[in-house]
Amino acid sequence: MRGAREASGMNTLTEAQRDRVLAMLREGKTLRRIEHETGHRRETIAAYGRRAGLLDGEVADLSEAREPASVCEPHHDAIANALRDGASLRAVHADLVDRFAFPGSYSTLKRYVRTRLTPAREATLMLAA
Numbered sequence: 001m002r003g004a005r006e007a008s009g010m011n012t013l014t015e016a017q018r019d020r021v022l023a024m025l026r027e028g029k030t031l032r033r034i035e036h037e038t039g040h041r042r043e044t045i046a047a048y049g050r051r052a053g054l055l056d057g058e059v060a061d062l063s064e065a066r067e068p069a070s071v072c073e074p075h076h077d078a079i080a081n082a083l084r085d086g087a088s089l090r091a092v093h094a095d096l097v098d099r100f101a102f103p104g105s106y107s108t109l110k111r112y113v114r115t116r117l118t119p120a121r122e123a124t125l126m127l128a129a
Helices: 015-026 031-038 042-051 073-084 088-102 106-128
Strands: none
Touching: 015 031, 015 042, 031 042, 073 088, 073 106, 088 106
């Protein structure tokens, strides 16, 4: 079960949660075990462990909330233009693979279009109505 903050996408633990996670790291428990017992993501646990000097590695800045970059983002304009010109999503994917050695799957492209292109287009259509 994930904590309320974890479920909302926020990578911030309360002081009590942080203390529990750090205590478990000091006991030598693995990130997977701590994730299972606390419900907090391993990446979040590792970031707190690195900040406390309990784990080696680069320290992530937890205050920067950003979405992971999509492999589709560099091709945003090409995707939008092709769809606007009436190309099917399968054809757009095949074209990206052929022209740019696109590493994403068809499902990745479909999700990108659904989440990044469609909402803006629907909002524009609704404003025009």
